[in-house]
Amino acid sequence: MNDAPNPPKWANRLLEWFCSHEVIETVQGDLFELYEKREKAKGRVIANIRFVRDVLSIYRPFALKRSRYNSNNYAMFKNYYRVAIRNMIRHKMYTAIKIGGFALGIAACILISMFLYDELNYDRTYADSDRIYRIINQWNEKGDENKWPAMTAPFAGVVRNEVPEVEIVGRIIPYNWYLGGSNLFRNAETTQNTFEERFVYADQEFIDILGLPFIAGDPETALSEPNTLVISKRKADKHFPGINPIGKTIILNDKNDDPRKISGVIETLPSTSHLDFDFILPLEGVEFWRGEQTSWCCSNYETYVKLRPDADHESVLKKLIAIRDKYYVTYLRNRGNQVADDVVLYRGFELQPVRDIHLHSSDISDRYTHGDIKIIWMFGAVAILILLLACINFINLSTAKSANRAKEVGLRKVVGSARGNLIMQFLTESVLLSLISFTLGILIAWLSLPYFNELANKSLTFPFGTLWFIPSLMGSVLLVGFLAGLYPSFFLSSFRPIEVLKGKLSMGSKSSGLQSSMVIFQFTASVVLIIGAVVVNRQMGFILNKKMGFDKDQVAIIQGTNTMEEQIYTFKNELKNLPEVQNATITHYYPISDTKRDQNSIWIEGRRKIDISIGAQFWRVDHDYIETMGMKIVQGRNFSRDMASDSIAIIINQTMADQLGFEDPLGKRITNGVVRNIIGVVEDFHFESVTDAISPLVLVLGRRRYMIAVKIKPEDIRGTMAAITDVWDRFMPNQPIRYEFMDQRFAEMYDDVKRTGIVFTSFAILAIVIACLGLFALSAFMVEQKRKEIGIRKVLGATLVNLFHSLTSNFMKLITISLIIAFPLGWYAMKRWLENYEYGIEITWEILAISGFTILIISIATISYEIVRAVRTNPAETLHSE
Amino acid sequence: MKLGAFEELVLLTVGALKDDAYGVTIKEMLEKHTGKRPSIGALHSALYRLEEKGYVTSSEGGATRERGGRRKKFYQLTGSGQKMLVEANELRMRFAKQIPGLNLSTE
Numbered sequence: 001m002n003d004a005p006n007p008p009k010w011a012n013r014l015l016e017w018f019c020s021h022e023v024i025e026t027v028q029g030d031l032f033e034l035y036e037k038r039e040k041a042k043g044r045v046i047a048n049i050r051f052v053r054d055v056l057s058i059y060r061p062f063a064l065k066r067s068r069y070n071s072n073n074y075a076m077f078k079n080y081y082r083v084a085i086r087n088m089i090r091h092k093m094y095t096a097i098k099i100g101g102f103a104l105g106i107a108a109c110i111l112i113s114m115f116l117y118d119e120l121n122y123d124r125t126y127a128d129s130d131r132i133y134r135i136i137n138q139w140n141e142k143g144d145e146n147k148w149p150a151m152t153a154p155f156a157g158v159v160r161n162e163v164p165e166v167e168i169v170g171r172i173i174p175y176n177w178y179l180g181g182s183n184l185f186r187n188a189e190t191t192q193n194t195f196e197e198r199f200v201y202a203d204q205e206f207i208d209i210l211g212l213p214f215i216a217g218d219p220e221t222a223l224s225e226p227n228t229l230v231i232s233k234r235k236a237d238k239h240f241p242g243i244n245p246i247g248k249t250i251i252l253n254d255k256n257d258d259p260r261k262i263s264g265v266i267e268t269l270p271s272t273s274h275l276d277f278d279f280i281l282p283l284e285g286v287e288f289w290r291g292e293q294t295s296w297c298c299s300n301y302e303t304y305v306k307l308r309p310d311a312d313h314e315s316v317l318k319k320l321i322a323i324r325d326k327y328y329v330t331y332l333r334n335r336g337n338q339v340a341d342d343v344v345l346y347r348g349f350e351l352q353p354v355r356d357i358h359l360h361s362s363d364i365s366d367r368y369t370h371g372d373i374k375i376i377w378m379f380g381a382v383a384i385l386i387l388l389l390a391c392i393n394f395i396n397l398s399t400a401k402s403a404n405r406a407k408e409v410g411l412r413k414v415v416g417s418a419r420g421n422l423i424m425q426f427l428t429e430s431v432l433l434s435l436i437s438f439t440l441g442i443l444i445a446w447l448s449l450p451y452f453n454e455l456a457n458k459s460l461t462f463p464f465g466t467l468w469f470i471p472s473l474m475g476s477v478l479l480v481g482f483l484a485g486l487y488p489s490f491f492l493s494s495f496r497p498i499e500v501l502k503g504k505l506s507m508g509s510k511s512s513g514l515q516s517s518m519v520i521f522q523f524t525a526s527v528v529l530i531i532g533a534v535v536v537n538r539q540m541g542f543i544l545n546k547k548m549g550f551d552k553d554q555v556a557i558i559q560g561t562n563t564m565e566e567q568i569y570t571f572k573n574e575l576k577n578l579p580e581v582q583n584a585t586i587t588h589y590y591p592i593s594d595t596k597r598d599q600n601s602i603w604i605e606g607r608r609k610i611d612i613s614i615g616a617q618f619w620r621v622d623h624d625y626i627e628t629m630g631m632k633i634v635q636g637r638n639f640s641r642d643m644a645s646d647s648i649a650i651i652i653n654q655t656m657a658d659q660l661g662f663e664d665p666l667g668k669r670i671t672n673g674v675v676r677n678i679i680g681v682v683e684d685f686h687f688e689s690v691t692d693a694i695s696p697l698v699l700v701l702g703r704r705r706y707m708i709a710v711k712i713k714p715e716d717i718r719g720t721m722a723a724i725t726d727v728w729d730r731f732m733p734n735q736p737i738r739y740e741f742m743d744q745r746f747a748e749m750y751d752d753v754k755r756t757g758i759v760f761t762s763f764a765i766l767a768i769v770i771a772c773l774g775l776f777a778l779s780a781f782m783v784e785q786k787r788k789e790i791g792i793r794k795v796l797g798a799t800l801v802n803l804f805h806s807l808t809s810n811f812m813k814l815i816t817i818s819l820i821i822a823f824p825l826g827w828y829a830m831k832r833w834l835e836n837y838e839y840g841i842e843i844t845w846e847i848l849a850i851s852g853f854t855i856l857i858i859s860i861a862t863i864s865y866e867i868v869r870a871v872r873t874n875p876a877e878t879l880h881s882e
Numbered sequence: 883m884k885l886g887a888f889e890e891l892v893l894l895t896v897g898a899l900k901d902d903a904y905g906v907t908i909k910e911m912l913e914k915h916t917g918k919r920p921s922i923g924a925l926h927s928a929l930y931r932l933e934e935k936g937y938v939t940s941s942e943g944g945a946t947r948e949r950g951g952r953r954k955k956f957y958q959l960t961g962s963g964q965k966m967l968v969e970a971n972e973l974r975m976r977f978a979k980q981i982p983g984l985n986l987s988t989e
Contacts, residue, residue, distance in 0.1 A: 029952030
């Protein structure tokens with residue numbers, strides 16, 4: 001250690017690496033001398049640090065190596081480029097497969113990335129969106145967790161006064177509630193009604209929190225007056241083209257005594273907002289029933305807050321709990337409600353960031369259609385998988401065709417190419433291919449975007465205008481080209497010149513181990529995707545054809561009938577008199593989405609202060625409901641017009657009967673405040689998504705005039721609907737009839753499932769296409785290599801079957817291995833997926849067999865094409881040159 | 883040709899060190915007289931430029947143990963280097979003389 005200075009080796013090496021030959025001797029000598037002196041004077045550590053600093057200080061132009069190839073670089077790249085193009089042209093089929101597969105993969109990747117980008121950017125545009133939260137209720141009872149966003153009416157006001165961390169708090173009612181949801185809309189100056197949807201109620205503060213952009217009207221006071229209305233730009237353009245709508249009077253549902261003045265026009269909400277309204281009604285001056293605004297009874301208001309920048313979440317949540325005890329629990333205790341103790345134990349709150357609402361609400365029961373972070377992960381994985389498959393094709397083909405390039409590599413080495421140059425050459429080639437593939441891929445993606453939008457229910461556009469789009473594409477071109485070219489370039493540049501020039505290198509056999517494992521990987525991925533596609537499609541069919549407990553076919557639901565008022569009963573009777581109509585019923589409660597729901601607490605009579613209530617849907621229907629809906633009474637009887645006492649009768653579903661626990665529920669009495677007599681039990685029917693278990697439900701007689709459901713005969717549906725429309729027009733000349741068929745609406749409810757199925761199938765097909773392209777090229781290559789062997793074998797008497805068998809057996813082995821790996825993998829993955837469904841299908845052997853069989857057939861067909869052609873060639877043709 | 887401020891200092895040091903001007907000694911002398919610590923890279927860069935401009939010449943000298951067997955590169959002031967220093971000094975004096983009350987003494 002004493003003879004020579006011993007500075008950090010790596011720094012010294014760094015110096016030797018960048019420092020030019022001419023300079024290094026003196027500079028290094030100086031550095032060593034300084035190091036030695038410093039080591040003696042100040043110790044090793046300081047000397048080391050200074051040494052590194054000095055080395056870095058030398059990194060200046062005077063000291064740097066001059067590139068020896070400086071003048072040559074450009075010419076070499078030109079040569080690489082020319083050779084690459086010549087190679088591509090010479091092997092047209094392989095080039096087409098390489099580029100085509102790559103382009104397909106890239107197109108899929110681009111589309112999926114755009115989809116993911118859109119999904120991940122919901123609710124980012126509001127000012128200070130990082131401080132905006134939706135308050136969520138939690139009920140956490142022994143691991144049984146429920147979350148929902150509705151708060152009581154006075155809650156927001158109390159939060160405003162008692163939580164200083166809250167800057168603004170505002171409420172919104174996004175439900176079909178009173179005027180929320182859909183209404184008949186007309187300008188007071190006209191008589192023609194238009195049906196409009198997407199009405200909500202909201203506070204002025206709600207607008208303040210989100211800072212919704214106004215086009216006209218005063219954003220600060222638009223909702224602070226009663227009887228106003230804020231509309232979106234889209235609707236303003238529809239109803240008031242070229243006119244300023246501010247101050248116009250609107251009549252909703254023909255109620256002339258309740259006019260509204262348009263006080264503001266907001267920018268139409270972007271598709272990347274979880275909110276989805278076109279009309280905002282003010283909550284100012286609204287009281288839905290007497291004392292409603294001050295009562296802690298009922299939760300109907302989603303409450304949003306903007307916190308101060310320095311707010312501490314924990315302390316906000318603590319204050320919310322304090323509010324719960326001070327107001328809500330007190331309210332319950334005063335009414336002797338047993339739930340009070342449970343509320344103290346189990347009820348909590350959560351602040352959900354507004355940006356999370358779209359993707360992270362799967363455990364929260366609200367009425368929005370949400371994205372799902374699980375789908376995001378799944379899609380992301382599929383995108384990467386497909387790109388990987390395309391890259392593998394590229395790698396496999398490049399290494400398989402290596403024999404063709406081996407002589408070139410040998411010769412280049414002989415005339416002085418270093419390995420680095422060759423690696424550079426092949427990387428240049430693959431980046432060039434990647435560039436061509438990207439161009440083609442973008443074109444494919446651009447052409448298929450409309451279809452993809454339809455498939456994914458999105459309105460995506462190419463963000464050509466944004467700053468990051470082109471650079472990130474260019475970055476991807478380089479990255480993908482580099483990654484795909486990495487292995488082939490190292491492999492190809494490793495050939496020893498003497499061996500290849502002597503012709504010793506056996507053709508393309510060197511990497512067959514790696515090639516095989518890549519083929520196995522490709523086919524495993526494909527089989528898993530096929531299994532996924534089959535299971536998803538089966539599950540979808542299962543849901544759509546499941547016995548629902550009601551008959552959804554040939555039922556038309558006429559909407560907006562509330563404006564008929566008392567006439568509706570005459571209307572219903574006239575409909576029932578039509579020969580084509582089997583039955584009709586008036587109510588607002590149907591077992592399809594977007595109709596009314598009403599959750600009530602129900603006790604067995606006399607046990608209200610003792611038992612915990614049963615939460616049940618409480619539906620008000622008429623005498624014809626059960627018959628029209630095709631539901632089945634399993635015990636007791638239906639409502640009867642002859643029994644006046646049926647006004648306090650109640651029919652329960654089987655789940656309700658189970659929860660009540662009566663041996664024989666008939667004649668027993670239950671209450672939600674009014675005591676009712678159980679007269680019948682209706683068979684369970686699905687009224688929420690089939691993915692959920694059926695919950696308790698009760699039916700009572702009541703008048704809800706919002707919709708009429710008409711059961712019609714299956715013959716001549718069009719003629720029947722025309723007849724019904726005629727009757728309608730007699731009753732309601734100013735309001736066009738609006739109806740939909742229950743089975744269609746039902747299918748819409750399961751759109752998501754259907755969509756997942758189609759998307760999955762498309763990607764599975766794409767993956768198989770890419771994998772088969774690769775397999776096809778590999779088999780073609782093999783045939784090319786063995787052309788003479790086949791000829792000789794034929795001459796010696798091999799039959800076509802023999803030959804075919806010997807040529808395909810290797811590929812068949814690989815595919816069999818893929819199947820063995822893919823079956824348990826696919827089975828497990830799909831089992832996990834099916835766990836999301838309360839009623840899922842079983843994954844049977846048959847499903848696996850179908851998937852495996854499909855892959856086998858497709859792959860045999862793929863490799864057979866070239867093989868059969870080669871086997872049928874006359875041996876004289878292949879051997880005549882020998 | 884022009885001479886940067888730092889280059890001028892380095893040139894002066896080379897002249898002052900006579901036969902013993904190489905990287906380490908120049909650096910140490912600069913540190914001693916200016917109180918600043920030029921980085922070794924900056925110093926060599928300046929020397930390289932001075933040599934290109936013809937103000938110094940270099941010759942290779944002996945290797946020592948503490949230099950890990952590397953030879954020193956000694957620098958000498960050339961005629962044009964000397965002339966450059968004189969010119970730079972004269973320029974400075976001319977300006978200085980025009981500043982009233984500035985008392986300059988050489989030696």
